[in-house]
């Protein structure tokens with residue numbers, strides 16, 4: 477691998493006595509798509525949030541594009557501009573229409589002028605297939621459309637990497653496909669992506685690597701085939717079997733309290 481786009485080194489994060497991340501080492505190459513999977517509470521979101529400094533690591537180092545972002549002297553705003561983040565909840569501004577949702581951060585943070593911000597907004601709405609919704613307000617859009625607007629808003633900032641924190645978990649099942657299709661296209665365009673998800677089809681078909689977290693450490697890291705089809709640990713196998721076959725999870729419910737809850 478040439479210089480990794482994201483490098484996490486011996487990362488620890490505690491909230492009070494709760495030692496959530498217990499020594500994470502992870503490298504993500506340029507253009508690589510890495511899915512992060514694991515039981516509830518294993519630290520997946522905390523890891524993602526440490527990579528864009530929404531959480532401050534307790535100890536350890538994080539590098540993005542070769543810059544140590546955990547360096548106390550780093551310009552945090554400049555770092556955040558290089559990292560696009562998409563959350564489970566879309567976090568759109570309800571009082572602004574779709575175009576304004578995309579132009580406001582560009583104008584405020586990147587100081588782009590109105591015409592340039594509008595042009596880049598239009599380009600990125602087209603990228604997520606929502607050009608016809610440019611003047612709509614978030615409340616008139618489906619959850620899937622709102623999430624695609626949130627992705628377009630992040631892309632309009634021109635990030636080097638995109639982080640996704642369970643981007644489809646808040647969506648009705650019939651709306652998930654459109655969002656995953658946009659993410660699949662981004663992957664094909666060569667975007668570096670770190671995706672916390674329980675969408676196993678995406679992990680199997682789109683990810684270059686799957687990382688499995690358990691108890692604040694990475695316990696599996698390999699190709700989707702290695703981790704999903706042939707996990708090294710019994711706990712991983714058990715958790716994944718419940719994700720891959722929810723019907724089986726229902727049958728097993730109550731027979732094991734060894735693993736965290738599967739995705740809802």
Ligand SMILES: Nc1ncnc2c1ncn2[C@@H]1O[C@H](COP(=O)(O)OP(=O)(O)OP(=O)(O)O)[C@@H](O)[C@H]1O
Pocket residue numbers: 491494496514515516517518519520521522523
């Ligand atoms: N801001 C916070 N303050 C205190 N504790 C936190 C905070 N954020 C996360 N935690 C704790 O850290 C642990 C890991 O949470 P995290 O959200 O990273 O897990 P996760 O693997 O993403 O879980 P899920 O799949 O349920 O989202 C949990 O015990 C959680 O309560």
